[in-house]
Every structure is written in structure tokens, then in C-alpha cells.
Amino acid sequence: MGASVGRPRSPFPGGDVLRILVLAPHTDDGEFGCGASIARFIREGHEVFYAAFSVCEQSVPYGLSRDVLETELKAAMDVLRVPADRVFTFRYAVRHFPTHRQEILENMIKLKSAINPELVFLPSSNDIHQDHSTISEEGTRAFKMTSILGYEIPWNNLTFQTTSFIFVEDRDIDRKVEALMCYKSQTFRHYASEEFLRGLARARGTQIGARYAEAFQVIRWILK
């Protein structure tokens, strides 16, 4: 017997408009980790803010403009319908986040007072990439009074706790795929495969009896 496929029963997100902040170490991590959920939240009228801590100027493929990832991030945010004035970019050097830990924490504290989000997404505490783990740790520190979900980046996770799921529809996955395909400079990345993106969302959906979902690690969960 296969699992039934449909919308799961869930109390989330309720009727209120939520302010949701996505913390991305590098441009594209947020789209990969929770892009379909972003699409769903915006479709449902919630306010999504996105902060990328590096535009990876040092690792742009040879021959491309240094700021190509900033341009691609704008295109991806347009696809997801995140307004430009809710997108923040910082310019930390790739793989050097741990040496800028305190500055990053201070950036996050400013974001917290400017946005005052009810829900924050960041890389899971199992992410072994040095920049991702810095954002995960400092983000958890900055937003400890807020609900926090950790997103998965499978190639950086030695293990991942699927302790929460966000149900998403086909159209939300379509938007996630379309957003990630804006990163034309990154076609060598794992996520450049539509089959992989849909396959992961199908696997996560199957865990909750739905067609598609994104899975998250519960880091903090506050019910008001």
C-alpha cells in the first residue's frame, strides 16, 4: 500500500501574516534549502526577507563578472517574488566566515531589530561547511527567542534530522526549480539537476504522506 498523497493536517502557519527571515551563507543556499517553502509563504501572503552573507566573488568561474552571483540572486528572488527591498547581501569571503563570526553576529542582530521575524530559516546544526556552520551557530545565537528551522543541504550533512516538514504544492516546487536555474554560473552544482530537486522533495513528501515537501530540523519552536 502506498502512502496517500494530499495535504497533511497541520496547525501551521495559521491565519496570521508571518515575517519570515531566510539566512543564506552564500547566494542560492536559501533557495535550495527552503525555496519551495518561500514560494508557498509568499503565495499565502506572508512576508519573506532574505539575507545572503556572501556573493562569492572569490569563487566565480573564470571569465564571468565578479558580481554575477548578485545578479543571479536578484533574478532568483524575482522568480520567488521576494521584493528587492527585503533582500540583504553582505560580502564575506567564501570559507572565511569563522574568522568574521562576531561581525556576522552583529549583522544578524541588526537584521533582528529591523525585521523582528517570527520564523527564521538557517542551515542545520549538522552542516559541516565552515561558512554554513558559522551562519547556523550565530543565527541560533542571534534569534534564540524566535522559532528556528534548520534546512538541509544534503552534500554537507553527515546526518539530518527530519523533525519537521513543510508541505508544498507542485507550483511551489516549479518556482524553486525556476529560481535555482537563474544561477547560470553554477551549473556544475548539485542543485542544477531538476531531477535531484524534485526527487528530494518527493522523498520528503513521502515521509508525510504528501507528494512534495521540504524537511527541516527543529532548532527552536515557539508556539504563541
Ligand SMILES: [Zn+2]
Ligand atoms: Zn553555501
